[in-house]
Amino acid sequence: MPVLTIAASVLAAVFIGVSALLGVARLTHPDSWPAEDTAPSAAVVANAQPAVFASAPQSAAVMPAPADPEPADVVEAYFRAVNDGEYIAAWALGGKNIVGGTYDSFVRSFVDTAHDEVTINSVVGERVEVELDATQTDDSHRFFSGTYTVRDGVIVDADIHLD
Numbered sequence: 001m002p003v004l005t006i007a008a009s010v011l012a013a014v015f016i017g018v019s020a021l022l023g024v025a026r027l028t029h030p031d032s033w034p035a036e037d038t039a040p041s042a043a044v045v046a047n048a049q050p051a052v053f054a055s056a057p058q059s060a061a062v063m064p065a066p067a068d069p070e071p072a073d074v075v076e077a078y079f080r081a082v083n084d085g086e087y088i089a090a091w092a093l094g095g096k097n098i099v100g101g102t103y104d105s106f107v108r109s110f111v112d113t114a115h116d117e118v119t120i121n122s123v124v125g126e127r128v129e130v131e132l133d134a135t136q137t138d139d140s141h142r143f144f145s146g147t148y149t150v151r152d153g154v155i156v157d158a159d160i161h162l163d
Contacts, residue, residue, distance in 0.1 A: 068152055070123070071128045074094070074128075075120065075130060075155065076120070077089075078094060078155060079132075082113075082116055087106065087107045087110070091103055091106055093155060094150070098157065098158040098160075112138075114137045114139075115135045116135075117132070117135070119131045126149050126151055127147045128148045128149075128150060129146070129147050130146065130147070131144070143162070145163055146159045147159050147160075
């Protein structure tokens with residue numbers, strides 16, 4: 001019987017030690033824990049790591065930096081955001097660079113547009129040549145063509161004209 005008690009004690013000690021090492025269990029008394037409404041700062045949470053990994057060297061090369069999206073993908077994402085009424089996303093994708101006004105004037109510019117259908121004709125470097133069929137709220141159509149210039153995942157310029 002004493003062997004089982006010793007084995008159980010050793011097993012419990014190993015479990016508590018491993019749990020503490022991996023950040024699963026606390027080794028302090030519950031009276032010393034912070035109050036329930038005391039949340040750690042975002043920096044503490046973001047930098048938290050199990051003690052077993054604390055001494056491992058940190059390398060910026062662990063995760064490769066995401067590649068810039070293809071220029072055509074940015075233009076399509078821009079029009080998808082506009083069509084979905086996600087004007088903040090469209091503004092961030094380059095609307096702020098191509099309207100020459102405020103965010104509010106940008107949003108108002110779509111008030112008579114029901115849907116934009118963009119066709120990518122070609123991509124040469126950063127320049128995306130498009131045709132645009134803008135269906136209006138009265139079911140009429142306005143046709144545009146021209147180019148968008150995309151740099152670092154954002155539309156930085158547009159040369160679009162009414163056909």
